[in-house]
Amino acid sequence: MGLDMYAHSMPKDDNRPPVDFEVEGLHLDHTPRIxxxxxxxxLHGWMAGRYYEKGGTDDDFNVNTVELTPEDIDELERTILENRLPDTSGFFFGATTGEERDDDLEFIRKCREEFAKGRTIAYYAWW
Structure with a gap:
């Protein structure tokens, strides 16, 4: 048990709400895990902040989705580079150690590749 966090590339859909949307076929080619x-x-705490800013209402932010835009990713990169991810704790969450920085920046790079293809990013976590 614990905090498992996922990001998937999805076709852009201007009619989809920015939070709490269904991600169909998460492991199929049209929504690959990136x-x-x-x-x-x-990082999950930062994502929760985006979820609530975009209208999310689930107090747990567990198995909820939030769409990440290029602007979100730019802000996330600044936050990471300035070491400003919010201290976050929770049941079975573990601890952020600081060793995740390079991996987080790799995620940002992948997101930008997907945005260049006209796609969008869905984040969700399960704990």
């Missing part, structure tokens, strides 16, 4: 983290609570 990144996975295990127990990185501070």
């Amino acid at each position: 990144h996975y983290w295990r127990k990185h609570p501070n």
Whole structure:
């Protein structure tokens, strides 16, 4: 048990809400997983902030989705580079150690590749 975090590339859909949308066929070619983290609570806390800013209402932010835009990714990169991910804790979340930085920046690079293809990014976590 613990915090498992996923990012998937999806076809862009302007009619899809920015939060709490269904991600059909998560493991099919049209929504490939581009990144996975295990127990990185501070990043999850940042994602939760985006979820609530975009209208999300689930207090747990567990198995909820949030769409990440190029602007979100730019802000995430600044946050990571300035070591400002919010301290976040939770049941079975583990601890962010700081060793995740290079992996987080690799995620950002992958997101930008997907945006260049006209796709968007869905984040969700299960704990």
